[in-house]
């Protein structure tokens with residue numbers, strides 16, 4: 001008799017939408033159609049090329065509308081990482097000769113920004129990382145003090161990926177401009193979640209990534225204020241108005257356009273729904289599990305995110321224990337060569353070492369329901385208690 005091994009039946013609950021989101025079925029349909037039918041090279045002048053070009057033009061308009069910009073200001077990239085690199089390196093290199101060789105970012109940026117600054121520091125640029133307070137917010141005074149006449153660009157993320165805290169971008173951008181510096185925001189965690197208006201924010205550049213709002217991976221965009229000059233990262237053809245060489249990822253771009261249109265249509269209602277679910281989860285966990293606290297400002301946050309520390313717990317162990325129960329979450333701390341690296345975000349917020357390694361990010365999304373949240377709340381206290389019993393250290397007050 002043929003026997004096959006099957007996985008035990010677990011109801012899987014995905015609470016890691018800040019890492020990535022599933023592709024929306026409508027996005028998949030659009031991409032499939034483009035892959036099948038619109039295979040032309042958008043640079044070709046014949047019918048097939050022009051059809052592919054019009055697919056890109058349509059997506060460009062949809063992405064521009066999501067950001068409040070003009071389609072001509074959108075450049076498609078391979079994702080948030082490339083957009084962040086392009087913004088910072090592109091401006092730094094364009095302004096190199098002007099003597100502006102100072103770069104500013106916050107200590108809680110994504111690695112795409114932090115490591116770009118590190119790479120430029122090795123090549124002679126000076127860099128400043130702004131501190132944040134215990135709620136994860138950067139103070140305008142800290143930026144005012146850090147700015148010099150040599151500052152080329154300031155990069156501050158719109159919302160943080162680990163704690164969801166939203167930064168006072170408009171005020172920070174104004175301060176940067178007052179000293180003649182440009183301003184970039186990494187809006188990867190806000191695009192499609194909250195209303196984004198690059199003009200109202202007063203920024204010069206903004207990065208976004210499709211896979212964070214139900215689009216495909218490997219495609220993103222950067223909004224570049226009209227008239228701003230930055231050096232391209234790659235040399236090659238004149239694609240994307242000579243700003244990003246290489247034949248376009250037509251199907252990916254079409255998927256991003258569809259995801260942008262969908263997100264724009266339902267963002268406000270979805271934010272209300274997710275706030276209610278997130279608060280239901282957060283309140284219940286704080287009530288039911290002793291030794292828990294929320295990291296980051298509870299008020300100014302994206303709707304879908306909560307980051308909770310669990311006293312006397314190693315985040316990685318809790319993540320694995322929850323995964324065995326079918327619940328997918330994330331930790332900001334990274335496990336490298338067998339040791340748990342503290343979250344650089346929680347560290348920058350001034351938390352003691354234990355709290356930078358005991359925190360779990362729950363990031364909710366479109367498919368999550370009240371029933372799923374209640375199931376997580378039902379599981380968590382037992383899972384946490386089991387792990388704590390293994391260590392037998394009293395809960396910290």
Ligand SMILES: Cc1ncc(COP(=O)(O)O)c(C=O)c1O
Nearest residue numbers: 079080081110112161188189209
């Ligand atoms: C804030 C932030 N910036 C940049 C990125 C990188 O985006 P991508 O995965 O598209 O390269 C991410 C992804 O996690 C992010 O959360």
